[in-house]
Amino acid sequence: MLIRLAKLCLISGVSGVFWSPGSLRERMFRVMSRFLSNATNRIDAKGRVSVPSAFRSVLAQRNVQELYCFQDFVFPAISVGGPDLLERFERQIAAEDPFSPDANEMSLLIHGGGVFMKLDAEGRLMVTDFIRGFTGISDEVTFVGRADHFQLWQPQAFVAAQAQARGERKLAGKRS
Amino acid sequence: MLIRLAKLCLISGVSGVFWSPGSLRERMFRVMSRFLSNATNRIDAKGRVSVPSAFRSVLAQRNVQELYCFQDFVFPAISVGGPDLLERFERQIAAEDPFSPDANEMSLLIHGGGVFMKLDAEGRLMVTDFIRGFTGISDEVTFVGRADHFQLWQPQAFVAAQAQARGERKLAGKRS
DNA sequence: GCGTATCCCATTGACGCCCATATGGTCCCA
DNA sequence: TGGGACCATATGGGCGTCAATGGGATACGC
Numbered sequence: 001m002l003i004r005l006a007k008l009c010l011i012s013g014v015s016g017v018f019w020s021p022g023s024l025r026e027r028m029f030r031v032m033s034r035f036l037s038n039a040t041n042r043i044d045a046k047g048r049v050s051v052p053s054a055f056r057s058v059l060a061q062r063n064v065q066e067l068y069c070f071q072d073f074v075f076p077a078i079s080v081g082g083p084d085l086l087e088r089f090e091r092q093i094a095a096e097d098p099f100s101p102d103a104n105e106m107s108l109l110i111h112g113g114g115v116f117m118k119l120d121a122e123g124r125l126m127v128t129d130f131i132r133g134f135t136g137i138s139d140e141v142t143f144v145g146r147a148d149h150f151q152l153w154q155p156q157a158f159v160a161a162q163a164q165a166r167g168e169r170k171l172a173g174k175r176s
Numbered sequence: 177m178l179i180r181l182a183k184l185c186l187i188s189g190v191s192g193v194f195w196s197p198g199s200l201r202e203r204m205f206r207v208m209s210r211f212l213s214n215a216t217n218r219i220d221a222k223g224r225v226s227v228p229s230a231f232r233s234v235l236a237q238r239n240v241q242e243l244y245c246f247q248d249f250v251f252p253a254i255s256v257g258g259p260d261l262l263e264r265f266e267r268q269i270a271a272e273d274p275f276s277p278d279a280n281e282m283s284l285l286i287h288g289g290g291v292f293m294k295l296d297a298e299g300r301l302m303v304t305d306f307i308r309g310f311t312g313i314s315d316e317v318t319f320v321g322r323a324d325h326f327q328l329w330q331p332q333a334f335v336a337a338q339a340q341a342r343g344e345r346k347l348a349g350k351r352s
Numbered sequence: 353g354c355g356t357a358t359c360c361c362a363t364t365g366a367c368g369c370c371c372a373t374a375t376g377g378t379c380c381c382a
Numbered sequence: 383t384g385g386g387a388c389c390a391t392a393t394g395g396g397c398g399t400c401a402a403t404g405g406g407a408t409a410c411g412c
Contacts, residue, residue: 041392046367050392073345090323102348104250105341112320112327113338115213121369122392130213217402222357226402297359298402 033058035145040155042140048124049141055150056123067125069152070114071134076157078131080117081149086110127152209237211321216331218316224300225317231326232299243301246290247310252333254307256293257325262286303328 039052051059059067064082072079079085089110093103119125131137135154142153153161215228227235235243240258248255255261265286269279295301307313312330320327320334329337 044393044395046395048393053391071342073342101250105344107322108320108338108341109345111210111212111323112214112334113342114321118368120367124393126367220403221405224357224403229401296357300403302357 033061034147035150036147038142038144038158040140040142043127043137047127048120049127050122050124051119052143053123055143055145056119065118067117067119068114069117069131070110072151073109075151075161076135076154077144078135078152079146079149080152083116085149086114209234210323211326212323214318214320214334216316216318219303219313223303224296225303226298226300227295228319229299231319231321232295241294243293243295244290245293245307246286248327249285251327251337252311252330253320254311254328255322255325256328259292261325262290 035055035058037054039054041050041052043049059082062082066083067080068083068086069078069080070086089106093106096103115128115130117125127137127141131152135152136157137152137154140155142155142158144151144153144158211231211234213230215230217226217228219225235258238258242259243256244259244262245254245256246262265282269282269286272279291304291306293301303313303317307328311328312333313328314330316331318329318331318334320329
């Protein structure tokens, strides 16, 4: 527990300049905080789970009311961010050849595979079948910060993926 | 030809709606009223199925009373939108040589392969043989949001198509 | 007149909104 | 420095509302 809270404490206090897309105003917001670290919360009998407070305050700072959630392209995880996330994807569609089947597939994933969700008054979200089926989540959720968004993982799947990523980096070379 | 028609679909649809000029307020409105996410509902003994509430409210915001339904150009799915969808296609045809093979075939698909439908008082639509035959739908329908329209899929066909699209994206390494 | 589609009402199960509580941390003061 | 009041967060649960579904009744077309 001590370790978990210590991790969370880091999140709110982060500051510093880093590059991100968007206008100056948007960047000013993002500079102040980002989604960092991870925490595991339980799902209650009604299928709800509390979003970590640190993540909620990041959302509040960014004036994010509705959460755009989609099934991640590479990991068995649900990625969660503001509507700007969806707009970035749509911009990406518009950027590449809009005639390509690629764009059509992209739309199938980000529109057909994406949901807008809202938190309740206590900062909890419903863990729907949409989330459970794709992630394998049953009774616990691991929230993982990814700077401009965060992810929902099945706890064991997360530690496994993290361990594998760590191993691959070790094999890849001695770069930091 | 199929690719060509798919192009027309993308031109008139996804990219055409959301990147048109307009005030921030107008864009906000459009953002709020997109068809997003997917949901699977049962067909009752009379052959009716409830359109998800989220989609119905989008239709209401756009003052869509009659639904224009047509067989999708690339997927085994029925695409559903307002009359404006059909009008965009017709404008597209009018833009080309009216006697060209392209325009001819386009008309064959959007006119010959399209119907108008209405929802009942509870927001349900009849699943006709027109829909069943083309999609393979039997007792359940998956509604899939596609930004400016939505689609009716046979549930298994949808997860298969989505999985394939995701697999191709993963291989391409296009994760943003 | 019979099959089909539309209208209307009932049911129920899920979800949103609200308040309660416990657990653990922080801060203040002796 | 240690104890205790105070606070924040995570979690549990009651309850009302609404959406999804089922089914009877009626209108319409062949």
